[in-house]
Amino acid sequence: MAPALLVLLGVLAYPIADALILSFSDVRFAAGGIQRDLIGTANYERLLADPTFALALRNSLYFTLVEVVAVTLLGLAVALLLNTPSGRKAIFPVILLIPWALAPVANAVLWKWIYNANHGILNAIGLQLGLIDQKVVWLGDPWMALNMILIADAWKAIPFISLLLLAGLQNIPSHLYRAARVDGASAWGRFRHVTLPGLRVPLLVAIVLQSIWALKVFDLIYVLTKGGPRDGSVVLNFLAWRVTFNFLDVGYGAAIANVLFVLMFVLAIGYVRVLDPERQRRRRAALPAADPAEVTA
């Protein structure tokens, strides 16, 4: 067990600690070596004044919020569909696995083609259906580009969430539904009082995981827009990469990365707390053991 821990410590713990130190440093590549000088909080002060950072932060928050809501709602819809008698065929989960397995870069290339202004199929369909009068340059406007990236990412993300929620749905004991029906609950009532509470844990897991993944988007931006146009699709992750590896401003890049890290750390703590084994055990112990419907039968 020790070797595995050593590797993880080396590859995770050490870099995270070092990244913190780097963010308080000014790093230069000089004469085939690396020069590091501690400069206190200067990098972070720069962050606060940097309009590109503010833009990246806004974009990241918007992107994450919208994607989580969209993916969770649509994922739930798909899961509900697959939980019906017609939807229970074995082929449907397999259909979901295909977008899931694609490399994010392959997905990016696919959507680059779909969004192509001249020959892309989105324009073709839009024109055919009369939804647009002329070809749209989908990635040409900063705001629209960000949203098209969102759509491409959501498309790939929904399968995982659907499968997770589907497993959660199938885990809800059917006698709860029967009991609700006996009590005269409508379809909506059953959904509100049986389905949703039963999905509480999977939904929370889905929300936290999707938030973390939304903040990590990179491949799509790299392939589709490289952050453009006019930095419209720059998010924190991409900005940190650009600052570090394009501008070689390693200390500043580390500072941006750490801000992102803090955001995700908060989310990760949420994840751990939702799934805390101790808490789960306490919750399960508190649930009523007997089935009320059977007692009255």
Next chain:
Amino acid sequence: MGRWTTRFGLAVFVVLALGPIAWGVVTSLMPTKALTRSPPDLALSNLTLSNYVEVLTTRGNLVDALIDSAIVATLTASMSLALGSAAAYALARLRVPGANRILLAVLAIQMFPGIVIAIPLFLVYSQLRIVDTYPALAITYLSFTLPVVIWILKGFFEAIPPQLERAAAVDGASAFQTFRMVILPISLPALFAAGIFAFIEAWNEFFFAIILTRVQIKTVPMAIAEFSGQYQTLYGQMLAAAVLASIPVVVLAIVFRRFILQGFVEGAVKG
């Protein structure tokens, strides 16, 4: 929900889920000339494998990229299994205090943005002069494959009845011998599933790949990204490259779907 609403919903779902992919595959089988005509010429007589041939031979160096990716992914998967199985067994059997919490914490940590660990790792690798080597990349990938491999295997090991190990102990086997000769052979399905998972993750990975390589190594995602930038008007070939890159992992996912879907079930119940 009415029967027909459900059927309609399912149909919409299938179209939206597979439509883009189907379109991508069709595009890869059409010559770019036909695709750029206005309106695009989608006659079935145009179907051709020329894009694939071009991408594999003359233009994309895709064959080299496929080999590089195969090496890295296999290296990552084997290292993950070697290290992860031992760790998982220890966590499952050798009563480490707070094992579940540790595991959860490690799983949570690996969700952190790659950029945070990429920068320091790049600096260290630069100084050790191991940037652009297969092991450097594989070790970096361990940061996100090890936790999940351990998670999968631990669950499996916990379910093995302890009688087997007791019988081996009675016969005089040490803990390690028990592990090697009793536990591992019966764990092949789980080992396979975990290894496949690590392989897929390593194969699809892009971010660390572009940061930690220079000239020697180019993985498939890098090749595709480069292709989509350099030859972006060669639509047919661009899509052919993407399809080629995806075939291995999609096939793996479909073949091992039962394990993957089982993993989702457990994720929903226990997280």
